[in-house]
Amino acid sequence: MSDVPPSEDSRSTGHPSTETTPLVSPEWVEDRLDEFRTDDPGLRLVEVDVNPSFYDDSHIPGAVGIDWEMDLQAEDVRDVVSPAGFAELLESHGVGPDTTLVVYGDNANWFATNFYWLATYYSHADVRILDGGREYWMEHDMPTTDEVPSYPAVSYPTPTADESVRAYRDDVMRALDDETTIVDARLPEEFRGDLIAPPGMDETAVRGGHIPGATNVVWSTNVGPDRRFKSRETLASIYEEAGVSRDGVIAYCRIGERSSITWFVLSELLGYEQVRNYDGSWTEWGSLVGASIARGE
Numbered sequence: 001m002s003d004v005p006p007s008e009d010s011r012s013t014g015h016p017s018t019e020t021t022p023l024v025s026p027e028w029v030e031d032r033l034d035e036f037r038t039d040d041p042g043l044r045l046v047e048v049d050v051n052p053s054f055y056d057d058s059h060i061p062g063a064v065g066i067d068w069e070m071d072l073q074a075e076d077v078r079d080v081v082s083p084a085g086f087a088e089l090l091e092s093h094g095v096g097p098d099t100t101l102v103v104y105g106d107n108a109n110w111f112a113t114n115f116y117w118l119a120t121y122y123s124h125a126d127v128r129i130l131d132g133g134r135e136y137w138m139e140h141d142m143p144t145t146d147e148v149p150s151y152p153a154v155s156y157p158t159p160t161a162d163e164s165v166r167a168y169r170d171d172v173m174r175a176l177d178d179e180t181t182i183v184d185a186r187l188p189e190e191f192r193g194d195l196i197a198p199p200g201m202d203e204t205a206v207r208g209g210h211i212p213g214a215t216n217v218v219w220s221t222n223v224g225p226d227r228r229f230k231s232r233e234t235l236a237s238i239y240e241e242a243g244v245s246r247d248g249v250i251a252y253c254r255i256g257e258r259s260s261i262t263w264f265v266l267s268e269l270l271g272y273e274q275v276r277n278y279d280g281s282w283t284e285w286g287s288l289v290g291a292s293i294a295r296g297e
Contacts, residue, residue, distance in 0.1 A: 029060065044101055068105075072114070095154065167250045179245060248275075252285070259277055
């Protein structure tokens with residue numbers, strides 16, 4: 001999407017420019033709502049939530065809705081949707097391999113960035129995040145609708161996975177003995193082992209604590225009160241002060257959604273070259289027989 005210009009609010013507030021990062025401003029999207037509502041597969045707006053009722057109640061005009069749990073997770077095993085399933089999902093929403101996807105969602109874009117990571121894993125060429133997500137859009141009384149669009153299906157070839165952006169348990173095991181920085185994006189209470197999961201979360205591990213040697217940089221550190229990403233300079237300082245090396249990073253949380261924000265910031269906004277998201281995360285690691293667990297600060 002080479003014609004994406006820097007937005008006025010990016011220049012005035014210090015938010016990263018849309019010209020050089022995969023972020024688009026709410027104003028940029030609002031100016032193009034007519035384009036998003038056409039059948040043209042060149043541009044598609046996608047809302048990704050863990051609670052589909054949010055989309056059902058209201059969403060940005062022209063946006064299609066994706067249910068993170070039902071659409072992006074495998075049915076018969078704990079894993080991401082298969083390559084064929086991913087292709088089928090995008091085809092059904094009128095998305096082709098050359099479509100520019102602009103993605104947003106609830107919880108300050110937790111699940112939108114997870115979809116962005118998954119689309120990158122499946123080698124989709126052009127994905128963007130709507131800065132501020134669903135909350136910013138709604139809180140600023142920008143246009144909404146409850147009408148569900150229907151776009152003509154298009155062909156989407158079964159993709160090949162790019163394993164360079166994904167970490168597995170064996171990768172984490174190896175990282176314990178090398179220069180890779182492991183970043184834990186969970187709450188400090190989870191990191192210390194006081195909580196195994198945030199209140200109300202069902203999927204969890206057997207033990208509490210963190211991966212030995214991990215650095216705790218909470219996901220919310222990346223965004224301001226308006227849910228928009230902090231400036232590139234501020235983000236760089238946060239991770240430099242936390243000692244996050246550019247020699248390789250593995251990010252994790254409970255199930256890989258909050259750590260997708262960390263992955264997005266380090267890989268896509270700050271240009272770290274070897275960043276992987278461990279989507280097995282603490283739900284897997286905290287239940288592994290024989291895996292080392294650290295507690296406390």
